[in-house]
Amino acid sequence: MFDESGQLSPSATIINGTPFGCGNKGSGSGFYESLMSKDAGSLSTFCSSSYVGVVATMPNTQIVDSLVMDITELPLVVRSAKASDAWQKAEFDKARQQEIQRSNQVKPQL
Numbered sequence: 001m002f003d004e005s006g007q008l009s010p011s012a013t014i015i016n017g018t019p020f021g022c023g024n025k026g027s028g029s030g031f032y033e034s035l036m037s038k039d040a041g042s043l044s045t046f047c048s049s050s051y052v053g054v055v056a057t058m059p060n061t062q063i064v065d066s067l068v069m070d071i072t073e074l075p076l077v078v079r080s081a082k083a084s085d086a087w088q089k090a091e092f093d094k095a096r097q098q099e100i101q102r103s104n105q106v107k108p109q110l
Contacts, residue, residue: 021075022047046077 001012001019021044051074059069091103 018053020044020046020051022051022053047074048073049077 001009003009012019051072053070053072053074055070056067057070058064
């Protein structure tokens, strides 16, 4: 765990194998998938405001022929999730208003 200056941070608390419990280093594709399934409110304040995770994975061979990097910026993930939710709610509300308008226009004949 490093701070913004690249200095080792001795105060990092490791929870479930990751700093402050913000990521899931065991997930196949990195932190992102495991965190998108969580509610943003369940993340600690540190995780949702400051956490950037980087995991580099390379084969255990003499010649390195591949390097996989998983990078996650949780504040961006949280902002994106909130924006997506707001957009989806606005679209739902718009469709509902259109349905109400259509139902008001068509009068049943008795």
